[in-house]
Amino acid sequence: MQDRDIKFDVLKAMGLLGIILAHVNPPTVLYQLRNFDVGLMVIASGALLSYTNPKKQPSYFNYLKKRIPRLIAPTWLFLAFYFAIFSLLGENFTQKVILGNFGLTVGYVWIIRIFLIIAIFAPLILKINRILTKTQFLAVLLGTYFIQEITLGAIKHIPYFTYFINTYIVYIIPYCFFLGIGIILTKLSKKEVIVISIISLIVFVATGIYLYLTLGEIKASHSYKYPPQLYYVSYALGVSLLLYYVVDKFSDRIAGNKALSKFFIFTGGNTLWIYLWHTFVLNCLKLAGINLNFVVAFFVVVSSAIAITHIQRKIVGLSIKNWDITPSQTELLKVLFLK
Numbered sequence: 001m002q003d004r005d006i007k008f009d010v011l012k013a014m015g016l017l018g019i020i021l022a023h024v025n026p027p028t029v030l031y032q033l034r035n036f037d038v039g040l041m042v043i044a045s046g047a048l049l050s051y052t053n054p055k056k057q058p059s060y061f062n063y064l065k066k067r068i069p070r071l072i073a074p075t076w077l078f079l080a081f082y083f084a085i086f087s088l089l090g091e092n093f094t095q096k097v098i099l100g101n102f103g104l105t106v107g108y109v110w111i112i113r114i115f116l117i118i119a120i121f122a123p124l125i126l127k128i129n130r131i132l133t134k135t136q137f138l139a140v141l142l143g144t145y146f147i148q149e150i151t152l153g154a155i156k157h158i159p160y161f162t163y164f165i166n167t168y169i170v171y172i173i174p175y176c177f178f179l180g181i182g183i184i185l186t187k188l189s190k191k192e193v194i195v196i197s198i199i200s201l202i203v204f205v206a207t208g209i210y211l212y213l214t215l216g217e218i219k220a221s222h223s224y225k226y227p228p229q230l231y232y233v234s235y236a237l238g239v240s241l242l243l244y245y246v247v248d249k250f251s252d253r254i255a256g257n258k259a260l261s262k263f264f265i266f267t268g269g270n271t272l273w274i275y276l277w278h279t280f281v282l283n284c285l286k287l288a289g290i291n292l293n294f295v296v297a298f299f300v301v302v303s304s305a306i307a308i309t310h311i312q313r314k315i316v317g318l319s320i321k322n323w324d325i326t327p328s329q330t331e332l333l334k335v336l337f338l339k
Contacts, residue, residue, distance in 0.1 A: 006261060007251040008048045009268025011244060015041030016271045017302065019111070020278050024297040028220075035222045038111060039178045039236030040243065041271070042118060046182020049122055050129070060123045067119045070339050071272070075112050076102060077336055078276040086283060105167055108279045112272075117172055118179045125180050134187050141180045148173040149230050166227075174228035181237065185244065193245050200238030207231045270309050273337070278305035312337060 018037030079101050100106035104113035129137050207230055211219045224231040255261050281304045316337040320330050
């Protein structure tokens, strides 16, 4: 395995911070500008997957056996804690809300469903990438995505399976598209990155103009995020690639700054738990009736979530080191808290 490239941690951290920003009620313009965040995280995840496994094709079932518990187990553990604590504090949760959260279909944990989907399809996309040329792979990604874009209206209304299709199926191709872009990202030249970014942003602007002319109003791209459609996808792709270009250019400087590099490596390497804890902090502020300016709220939520995650890792690390526990128990603690 190659050394972890800090630029992908920077991109994952930026995506995570963008998502958290959306949850502290920023102004409408800022809310729109950060709407590339989930796409950026998926692209960065794809790049990391390709970068750390440049030649070997992981066994599909071994990959799923490792990856899925790392997503599901910590999330379910956190949700059990979350609902227990806030129920004790007097908050009433309906059965629908609790089951929906554990099913990853409602609330803040919907993003875990996205990463579960791409985890299932990642080995297949890696394999396709290895047997095709760069141009062929990009053509397959684009072709597959546009087929869904064209047929989305019909797909969403297939009888008897509407809920399953609208909750899972229509998200597969768009986010696998982002994952595929991430997987091929390190093979693209700087010129190719910029060209694709510019074309994507032109498509975004053209789509926005078309929507304005047909609907008579300016539409925000997040209105086309559930599921991801061309207006959202083109914006997220264009901005994500532009950010990759900038971060790649300054990655050596970031790596050379001890404080910055530690922040991005920790944040990029612990996105799941930081994300989960930020929802806990948000609800604490809500229950306490504390209304903060979005800038203050952002820094309070981010710093608190990172601090809790850091303390959690320290406690678990010391427990593994000092407790007399079996290797299987050690592995369980690592899966729940450290991976």
